[in-house]
Amino acid sequence: MMLRAAAFVLLSWALPAWAVTCEDTRYQGNSYTICTVDAAKEELRLFLYNDEGAPYGHFNAIDRALQSDGETLSFGMNAGMYHDDRAPVGHYVENGREVMRVIANPGPGNFGLLPNGILCLRPGRADVFETLDYVDQSPNCAFATQSGPMLVIDGALHPRFLPDSTSRFIRNGVGTTADGSKAIFAISNNAVTFHEFGSLYRDHLKLPNALFFDGNISRLYAPDLKRDDFGFALGPIVGAVEPATR
Template sequence: MRARIALAGIAPALLLCACEAQPEGEPVVRTELGEAVPVDAVEEIVESAPTDMTAGSACTPAAFEGVTLTHCVADPESHRIATGLAPKSGEKFGTIEGWAAGRNEGAIAFVMNGGTFGDDLKPIGYFVQDSERLVELNRGDGSGNFFLRPNGVFFGSEGSWRILDSETFLRTVGDRPQFGMQSGPMLVIGGELHPEIQDDGPSKAIRAGVGMDAQGRAHFVISQEPLSFGKLARFYRDSLKVADALYLDARSPSLWDPASGRMDGGRVGPLLVVEKKQ
């Protein structure tokens, strides 16, 4: 079933770039935390999840305080995680569908958008693909969600995955991971909400995140309807019981779940790819 989400009142460049660095010397602007995209002009088609999830899916419906969500679990016993980049050209450029063309659908558990990107679809923060660092850690100041410190890094190698705030990552991680991506802000840090996130603020948007539990599993969540930063963070902390969770890009959160037939059509750049172990 397709649901149309209207995105309006902003220039196309803003749709593709969540946040730009401010001129040197200016303070970080905090007022944009969770600022929802207005919903009254440019249409972006996003396919909603089917009512019944297929039995083999790693994704299941969830609900929290009246909001419906999709919750996908990556388990290191049965999955591996990699990063990818949506194509920058072609008919399906900037979409998961474009990235998926020609790939073995049976090998994919699910794919989700993987953090903030610029108008060139490239990540604006740390990004490692197949152990190759394509973008260095971004420690700059700027406006928008990414720059609300602490932001963080989701990374891992050989079935061991972690989320750390960016400064801790810089201080403590010396080896290059197999995959890594920087996004922000952190939602949950050591079991506590990010200090600048309200429990349930007034800004509502379709949102996505990733969190790690004590068993080493990665929990990917994408909302089916607008919700606040705080509500998403509290779902991670209170329902999923994760100690650390990281926000993913909010402009067009997208999910591909081959088992259920879901393929969202939002504009994406970096991707988090969860593959089945053979």
């Protein structure tokens, strides 16, 4: 018995401490999958173009590229609106290189429903900024993607969200803690309104800032849940990267 106990303790000690957790939950009658990434322990990146300059488009294409470098994708989600050629609609930075400038003016569609915002990834932290705040602060982001509208701005819902809205879609987005230590990604498993989705972030997850990524084309890669959504070829994708042997 003592040998078995010792072996169990040794095995438990050797197991990795995963820093990405995904779970299904219900809130106000709607179903969501929520993935929490510990930004202090996990490496979050944005992916758009491969080494040949072609869009990755799908999670498995990113994972194959990572595998060749001894890494693997442990989480993934579409991360911002894009044109037909999958180029980003708004600001986009990858590995410190700006691919698309900041778009600060109002425009058509959800992206132009100001205020919109930017997810900024830096070593050890992740932050959602309202776009004008991002411009003022000019954070040195290793990766950044702009989308819109903001879901939650400094603890308040976007002012254009209506409780009685009839516009319902599958939606996904991201929120960050005030200290930037955690990024919480969510995707609805049934069609929801902006008000319902924003309320998830403000009232259930209690995050000060959250950003809408997209609706209808929303996709999630969560191996722990055996989930690998397919369909539309995607533009910007956010993912957590692990050593392949972990």
